[in-house]
Amino acid sequence: MGYTETEKNCHVPQKRRKAALKRGGMNRIDHSSERQASARQERDRQWSAWMVQAQDGDGQAYQQLLAAVVPLLRAIVSKRINDPDKAEDVVQEILLSVHKNRHTYDPSLPFTPWLTTIAQRRTVDALRKIYRQGERETLVDEYPETFIEDETNTSPEDDLVFAMGDELNRALDTLPAGQRIAVELLKLREMTLKEASETSGMSVAALKVAMHRALKSLRGEMATRTEL
Amino acid sequence: MTYTTENLIASLTQDLKPVQRLASPGKRLLGWVALALPVSLVLGALVEQQSFAIVLGAREPFELAFERLSNGRSLVELAAILLTALTAGYAALATAQPGRSQKAWLLPVLPFAAWLALVTESCFTLYQQIGPDQFSFAPHWTCYPSVVATGAAPALVMVLLLKRGMLTSPTVTVALATLAASALGAVGLRLFHPPDATALLLMWQLIATVTFLGLAALASSYWTRRAASA
Numbered sequence: 073m074g075y076t077e078t079e080k081n082c083h084v085p086q087k088r089r090k091a092a093l094k095r096g097g098m099n100r101i102d103h104s105s106e107r108q109a110s111a112r113q114e115r116d117r118q119w120s121a122w123m124v125q126a127q128d129g130d131g132q133a134y135q136q137l138l139a140a141v142v143p144l145l146r147a148i149v150s151k152r153i154n155d156p157d158k159a160e161d162v163v164q165e166i167l168l169s170v171h172k173n174r175h176t177y178d179p180s181l182p183f184t185p186w187l188t189t190i191a192q193r194r195t196v197d198a199l200r201k202i203y204r205q206g207e208r209e210t211l212v213d214e215y216p217e218t219f220i221e222d223e224t225n226t227s228p229e230d231d232l233v234f235a236m237g238d239e240l241n242r243a244l245d246t247l248p249a250g251q252r253i254a255v256e257l258l259k260l261r262e263m264t265l266k267e268a269s270e271t272s273g274m275s276v277a278a279l280k281v282a283m284h285r286a287l288k289s290l291r292g293e294m295a296t297r298t299e300l
Numbered sequence: 301m302t303y304t305t306e307n308l309i310a311s312l313t314q315d316l317k318p319v320q321r322l323a324s325p326g327k328r329l330l331g332w333v334a335l336a337l338p339v340s341l342v343l344g345a346l347v348e349q350q351s352f353a354i355v356l357g358a359r360e361p362f363e364l365a366f367e368r369l370s371n372g373r374s375l376v377e378l379a380a381i382l383l384t385a386l387t388a389g390y391a392a393l394a395t396a397q398p399g400r401s402q403k404a405w406l407l408p409v410l411p412f413a414a415w416l417a418l419v420t421e422s423c424f425t426l427y428q429q430i431g432p433d434q435f436s437f438a439p440h441w442t443c444y445p446s447v448v449a450t451g452a453a454p455a456l457v458m459v460l461l462l463k464r465g466m467l468t469s470p471t472v473t474v475a476l477a478t479l480a481a482s483a484l485g486a487v488g489l490r491l492f493h494p495p496d497a498t499a500l501l502l503m504w505q506l507i508a509t510v511t512f513l514g515l516a517a518l519a520s521s522y523w524t525r526r527a528a529s530a
Contacts, residue, residue, distance in 0.1 A: 126316065130316070131313045131315070134312070138312065139309060164305055164308050168308075171312045175464075176465055186398045187399075189468050190398050190466070193398075249311050249314035252307070252311045256308065
């Protein structure tokens with residue numbers, strides 16, 4: 073066929089190769105796919121190195137790794153879940169899974185297949201949950217009245233928590249890591265103590281204590297902010 | 301109010317502790333065989349010794365084992381069983397580690413097919429010898445203690461090993477683990493159990509192993525919960 077050495081080594085399917093030759097664009101395909109493959113390999117090596125450092129307890133390398141993989145995770149999840157809020161929740165679930173199972177990464181293997189396996193598993197789990205919820209729940213435009221008295225039927229916008237959402241977010245940022253994780257898992261994700269313990273690796277007792285302290289700190293912080 | 305992904309990353313990376321890396325499936329397989337096989341053989345021999353004392357009163361289980369080890373066909377069957385245990389065990393452990401090839405489930409196909417073929421041939425020979433009136437698939441309760449004794453350790457140790465990994469394809473992993481634990485337990489049965497390992501015995505072996513895996517998984521969750529709340 074008279075291919076060059078570069079063409080022989082390039083992993084372009086034969087049909088595509090022939091079509092490209094007709095168009096006279098073989099070199100362009102060769103070079104761009106080679107560059108992409110090389111960039112992917114380089115990226116994988118970097119992620120693998122960061123993960124190895126993370127397994128040894130290097131928080132900075134771990135932070136770089138997690139921040140770097142988020143776009144890939146968003147791409148994987150958004151292929152199957154259209155709702156951006158739900159997709160972001162799934163991305164966070166994947167990050168928690170990666171954290172819990174980081175000991176299962178074998179440094180002698182590429183990092184990306186390890187990550188995508190976990191991401192796909194969690195996405196499928198999330199889809200199952202969404203379908204199950206869809207079968208049981210009915211969407212309503214307005215919340216039904218709970219009690220006859222008007223003051224018990226405030227709209228969410230009037231609710232102090234909603235009104236102070238940003239303030240609460242800022243107050244959450246002031247908490248130590250353990251307390252923040254406890255609030256995130258138990259209150260925001262509404263996990264049970266057992267689930268939160270399995271996800272975070274903290275004991276149930278430690279989670280209870282962290283939650284108690286977090287609520288106390290938040291009360292104090294919010295009171296100060298309200299007075300201001 | 302949302303807890304942003306950036307906040308979550310900051311929480312997860314703060315005060316990060318080192319972790320012990322999961323050993324390769326090959327090393328964990330060696331550990332499984334080294335721990336579970338001797339226990340399975342010892343328990344199997346002890347139970348059979350009791351049965352011999354009660355039922356037969358004459359021969360020792362080790363005499364039977366030596367007899368079978370010197371028989372060519374028994375050795376081929378034993379090799380197929382052991383190979384099924386090793387390949388299915390490796391595949392179960394590999395599929396419980398993300399990033400490893402999920403095609404590992406193909407490994408035990410040939411050894412398991414060979415084992416089934418030998419069992420089928422045994423059944424056919426037995427059927428020809430004793431005739432349709434005597435041949436029965438009814439449960440033999442006297443065999444059950446041997447099945448339990450030989451199958452418990454492989455199943456329990458396998459569950460502990462799988463708990464350290466991550467089940468990304470639970471159905472495949474559990475099926476492979478069941479096959480592996482059944483096969484390793486069958487080594488003891490093939491050596492010490494007086495009747496030949498027929499399809500019936502294999503069926504009971506699989507049922508027993510599924511039971512063990514279920515019980516071991518429940519016990520493991522219980523201990524994890526206890527450890528988490530301690």
